[in-house]
Structures are given as C-alpha cells and as structure tokens.
Amino acid sequence: MLDDTDRRLLRHYQHDATLGPAELAELAGLTPATCARRLEKLYKSGIIRGNHAVIDWRALGYAVEVSLRITLDKTQPRAFDEFMEAARQVPDVVEIQTFLGRVDVRLSVIARNMAQYQQVYRSSILTLPHIADIEALMHVARIKSDEVLPL
Template identity: 80%
Template sequence: MHLDDTDRRILRQYQHDPTLGPAELAGLAGVTPATCARRLDRMAEAGLLRGNHAVIDWAALGYSVEVSLRITLDKTVPTAFDAFTEAARAIPEVLEIQSFLGRVDTRLSVIARDMAHYQEIYRTAILTLPHIADIEALMHVARIKTDEVLPL
C-alpha cells in the first residue's frame, strides 16, 4: 500500500495517541473527519493497522521478574519446533515466543511474581517442554528502550 503525506500525518498522530476521537485526530492531521475516517478504514482493510490494544504494566500487577530464555531445540526431530511452540503457548507466564535462524532456535519471554515463582514455572513448565537441547537464561535488569512508534 502506498502512503501519501496525508496518510503519514494521520498515522503519526494516531500512533502517538490511538485514543483520540475521529474529530481530534482529523484536526491534528489537518484533514476533515470524513477524510480521516475513510483513510483509516482503507489502511485497516489493507492490513496496515492491526488494531488497538491495552498495554498492561505487568510490574504494577506484582510481576517483578522477567527472564529471557534462549532455547536450542533437538534438530534430529523433524517436528520439534512445532511441538515445542504448541506446548510453550500453553504456559500463561510466557508472554512472547520468537524464532531465529542460527544457534538459538527460539526465545521465550517469561514473567513471574518473584524468584520462587519463576523457579516453579521453570521446573514445572519450562523444563517439561518437548525437544529442548539447551537453555540459556538471561535475567532482565532494565528496559532501556521499548517503542513501537515508527518514524513516519
């Protein structure tokens, strides 16, 4: 989909504050509300806008431990990746699963209330995942940058 300057102005404002009403968004983007709504609809239909969602601060809910697990799978099993990811999806504390090319096959982002809770998750859920050849745990210390805003 080709974006013109008007689309970019709308997106620039929208990504900074998706809670703006149509009239407010249109005013900030310098277009009429009808034009703004029509363009947002077109971008959504094209798959450019994936929707709005709430971002929850897990630390505010008592989750103070975040661990990144780099996992290498047993490559002798042809279905290892599919079986592993299906089982990992079922663990509620696994917030994200990423796949990679290279020595590490997947990365799991895991949250826990405290270290005791993390150890319980690790022993009862992570270590029981199928086809793991190696695990490296990286303890999250600080989030330096997290931003989904694109330079439009």
C-alpha cells in the first residue's frame, strides 16, 4: 500500500504539517510536484485524514481532567446508542472511547477546577442514560501523548 517514498513523506509531514510544499518536498527528497501528487493521493485514500490545530486546554485554564470508566445496562436494547447520543452533547466531554470487556465506555472530562467538575458530574454525567456502573479516575500526569507513527 505505501512505498518507501510515501513513508518518508509521511514521516516528515506528521512531525510538522505546517511545512510548505517546497520544504516538505526537499526533506522527503522529492520534487514539489511529486510531493503534491503524493500528498493528494494520501488524502484521497484516507491515510491522511486532516490537518488540525492542537490546543492545550490547560493553557486555557482547564486544570482538571477525569477519566470516567462506564459500564452500561446491557439489558436495554438501545442503551449503547442512547448513551452515546447523550454523551456527545456534553461539552465538557472531550473524548469518548468504547471497549470490549467489563468497561463499555471511557469518557474524558475536563473542568477548570474541582467545583466545576463536580457540577458537570452531577448535572451532566450522572444524568446520562443507562449507566450501570461508573468509576472516576483523576488524571495526575500525562506521561506520553503522541500521535506520531513509527514510519
């Protein structure tokens, strides 16, 4: 699917997606035209899904992150769909992951402080439908957060 040239191009692009076409082409050892064609192919094939800004929410005053592990009441046929639909509507939920196993869903919730988190938890999280069990894990430190692939 990918050749060595594509891998080299992706390796440079994922480290700095703000590089201009000429700079990226030079780093990848390509002509600008070839670089542009290959990038377009990688976008069209879905390998590159987009280019976005990564915002440090802590710099914006959010000091609390809590990971909620949730088990749903699976006796309800639409429990999963109804829970997901409602959870997507909570602005303080910044990530939703699903799992196979004892835990069905993990929500990552951010807040400016513990008082705000408690308010969000009571008014928005506990009111989500079909929760059978919930466990809160307070984030202490993020040791590694890297979306760079070893290409």
